[in-house]
Amino acid sequence: MPELPEVEVVRRGLERHVLGQPIASVEVLHERPVRSHVAGSAAFAEEMAGRQFVGARRRGKYLWLPLDSGDALMAHLGMSGQMLVQPAGQTDERHLRVRFVLGDHELRFVDQRMFGGLSISRDGAELPPEIAHIAPDPMEAAFDLDAVVARIRRSQSGIKRLLLTQTVVSGVGNIYADESLWRARLHGERAGSRLGRAVVLELLGHVQDVMAEALAQGGTSFDSLYVNVNGQSGYFDRSLDAYGQEGRPCSRCGTPIRRVAFMNRSSYFCPRCQRPPR
DNA sequence: AAGGTCTCCTGAGGGC
DNA sequence: TGCCCTCAGGAGACCT
Structure with a gap:
């Protein structure tokens, strides 16, 4: 959901549903959404497993979930990306791309066109360096x-x-x-x-x-x-x-x-x- | 600098 | 039914 209000709706949902539980496992069903993780999808999954989301933040259309490691999972929804919270075992969506298993439920990145994507931002908890060049959005305190x-x-x-x-x-x-x-x-x-x-x-x-x-x-x-x-x-x-x-x-x-x-x-x-x- | 065009993808919907 | 065209809440590269 591309623009700020839609991304903020998602951020609020993530804040309520995915914090404070260890990530049991990660499954990458399509390479493209993790293309910016240069070490590859297997490394992406391995690195996320065992970590915990400790926050849900946003600037403009970018979302990031700070991890207990000090890094952050960054997400951009592009034109058609979705972040869904589903009970574990629920039938996979047609365009399910990445699954994070969290206890009895899953965080799912679903994206038909795959213009969006996920990446791990090193030391990105406060503000991922990859998006430091993006201007503050009109709803944040830093907006000048x-x-x-x-x-x-x-x-x-x-x-x-x-x-x-x-x-x-x-x-x-x-x-x-x-x-x-x-x-x-x-x-x-x-x-x-x-x-x-x-x-x-x-x-x-x-x-x-x-x-x-x-x-x-x-x-x-x-x-x-x-x-x-x-x-x-x-x-x-x-x-x-x-x-x-x-x-x-x-x-x-x-x-x-x-x-x-x-x-x-x-x-x-x-x-x-x-x-x-x- | 500014602004056009193309590209990355996968559809849905209309016209014929 | 099928084929071809256009369109889609993003964004960055490339060219003039």
């Missing part, structure tokens, strides 16, 4: 609003591209970028440098609001790929004003929402509320 506003206003890039750049602000993906821009009445191609400070502040406020609202609804899911650790879907899809709404009337002005190609995917916006630059 003034610095982000300044960074955006210094750039000639389009504002949507900036929202999606994880080194500017992390956790925002295609859905919440489009929703925030719609709320701020901004077209995604407007250059950051052409936006006033107050406008950027308002936009970032919408980013925080829309993700907080989505989190309160359990995240956004259109289908069974986006679920919490118990396999349940969130409900925020009912509250979307722009994303996925092509042809439906804008809830502010009634103009049909438009879809355009952007970065090999789509952007949704109201052509009347969100005027393109020049």
